Amino acid sequence: MARSLTLAAGVLVALSAGSAAAQSATDTKSFTVTGNVPALCSGGTIAGTGSTFDLGVLIDTTTGLLRTDLAAPPKVLTGSFCSSRSTITVNATPLAAQNFTATAPAGFSRTVDYTATASGWTPTAATFATGAGSNPGAVQTRPTAFSGDITVAIGTFSTNGGSGLRLVSDTSYLGVVTVTLAVAN
Secondary structure (H helix, E strand, O other): OOHHHHHHHHHHHHHHHHHHOOOOOOOOOOOOOOOOOOOOOEOOEEEEOOOOOOOOOOEEOOOOOEEEOOOOOEEEEEEEEEEOOOOEEEEOOEEEOOOOOOOOOOOEEEEEEEEEEOOOOOOEEEEOOOOOOHHHHHEEEEEOEEEEEEEEEEEEEEEEOHHHHHHHHOEEEEOOOOEEEEEEH
């Protein structure tokens, strides 16, 4: 009987060793890593001398008419980006007398029209003319994510009402140019 127990124990050990050999020595588990990036835009920061287009004296002091040589250096938005398809929009308001708010007398005007542009974001600059009835070029679409500088400029000045009108005296003529970057649908 002792011999059959030893034989049975030997068979059990052999079977156990076979089972252990069939099992894997390692076990691997995988974990998914997830995250997301929201669609967003940033207009960046204004480089250089700030956000004011200072035109100085608007008129030719001998004629009282709008100067034909008005100019201001462009402004640059640096570090602008959108993480997806985007639009750039430029909007502007005419330069208007801030203190003289009544209707201008005959032969005078209290507003100056101009064109504002935002370039560098799309192949065609976004353009807004303050004296135009509509501005279909004010919004431009970029089909891909992008990072780069935007140059904002003003020009093509004209007296509202016609070039023969003089501007009323005012210590403050003010207009605003607004550039907007937005995620596009």
